[in-house]
Amino acid sequence: MDGGLSVFVGNTIIMDPECYKLWLDGFTYWEAANKRFQRFTEAKGTIKIEVIKSDTVDNYRMFMAMEKHLRNPTLLEHQAQLQIPTNLRRIYIEQYYELDPVFARQILGKKLSSRNRKDLDDISESTNIKLRSCRRQYDNFKRVFKTVEDMQGPIVKNIQKNFLISEPLARKYAAIVFFANNRFETSKKKLQYLTFDDFCYCADRMIDNWTIGSNDPRTEDLDADFDRQFLQELRELKFLANDKDASDQHKSLMFNSLKGQQSPGITINVENNFKNLSRAIISIAVDMIHSKDLKDFFIDVVEKITEPCKQAHWSSEQMSQFLKLYTSCSARVEGFQRCQVAADQSQNLSQGCKDEHSTVLLIYYWT
Structure with a gap:
């Protein structure tokens, strides 16, 4: 008999990483075989397309057999049908998801x-x-x-x-x-x-x-x-916008904090925009208790905060400085601690302001 036949028998699955990636990317076995054939010939010279096609089909069959377990990864960890080394199992699961x-x-x-x-x-x-x-x-x-x-x-x-x-x-x-x-x-x-x-x-x-x-x-x-209770507590912040004395004190505290800083531009911006911006920030926080307003949180931030500040030519640094001061100075406004919210809950409100600050700043920065 001319020629020879080499056979290897085993139960440990060996998958081609490149082929697995092509399968995950949605390529058919024929498209994947052609891509692999092109790369093999460029790197290693002559190789028959039939060999690549056969190997690709074998891999794809293996992937499809494994997919039902990938959809429930905890089963893949304990099943005995597919013998896959532990370290590779985690890699295959991570890549699948x-x-x-x-x-x-x-x-x-x-x-x-x-x-x-x-x-x-x-x-x-x-x-x-x-x-x-x-x-x-x-x-x-x-x-x-x-x-x-x-x-x-x-x-x-x-x-x-x-x-x-x-x-x-x-x-x-x-x-x-x-x-x-x-x-x-x-x-x-x-x-x-x-x-x-x-x-x-x-x-x-x-x-x-x-x-x-x-x-x-x-x-x-x-x-x-x-947390619905937390969103309800945020409504206590509305006095910062609705109470004239509180709003004026808030603005004054911010001006005093800005004195001596090297960026006079932000002082002018605060002077011209404080009232409208403060109302916008507070209204977004207060209205989050309502499902419709919560759903529109991001578009409200863009329309009520980001766009007006962009039109006023605020830099991202000025925006960051304003939001930090707005948060820190609000806690010093007379009456802030006399809200219906208990003192231990005020920290949650402050955290809410800080996280709205970080969210607003990100949205502003990338505009």
Whole structure:
């Protein structure tokens, strides 16, 4: 018999990392085989396309067999059908749940429904992301949301525990769950300059400081829900805008703090814009108790704070300085501690102002 046949038998799965990436990116096995063939020939010279095609088909079959376990990673950890080394299991899971920030930005804030899944063709075309990849990512978003929405406790830890992904990736999914749960408006034209990572930052701050679990560590509620008591307490801040004496004192305290600073421009800006800006900041905080106003939080920040300051030619440094002083000086206004909010709750209000400050500054900076 001419020639020989080499056979290797084993039960440990060996997957080609490049092929796995092509599969995750939504390429068909034929498209993936052609890409691999081109790279092999450029790097190693002559090789038959049939060999590459056969290897690609084998890999794709393996991926599809493993996918049902990837959809429930805790099962992949304990099943015996697919023998995968522990370190590689975690890598495969992480890569399967990795998300494309461009695609995620398109989905952010939308209801994760079957109806919206039908619109993925348009998103695929506009983002130049393969439809298969869009569907996989969307199904991942929906699966994570459905798994943790009724769970108690910290959302990031719940995601990590159930899907065995890293904390940074879990925080991205937490942002998606948080935005879907609260239905924030993110699709308006004025918000298109904000990236998925920008919104992730904002969600992270809100989850850590404005949700039920953040303000009362004893609670077992999911921290994708805003603390309604905290939002109600924010309404106490309205006296800073409605009470003339309080508003004048607030403004005076800011002017005194600005004396001797090397940037006279901000003093002029505060003089000309304090009243309108203060009303805008307070109105956004006060109205967050209402679901519709909470939904429009980001567009309100842009229209009521960012755009007026841009028109007044504020720099990002001036904006930061103004917001820091606005927060610190408000606590010194006579009557602030006499609000209906108890003294130990005032710290929460101050934290609320600080986090609105960081959110506003980020939105302002990237305009």
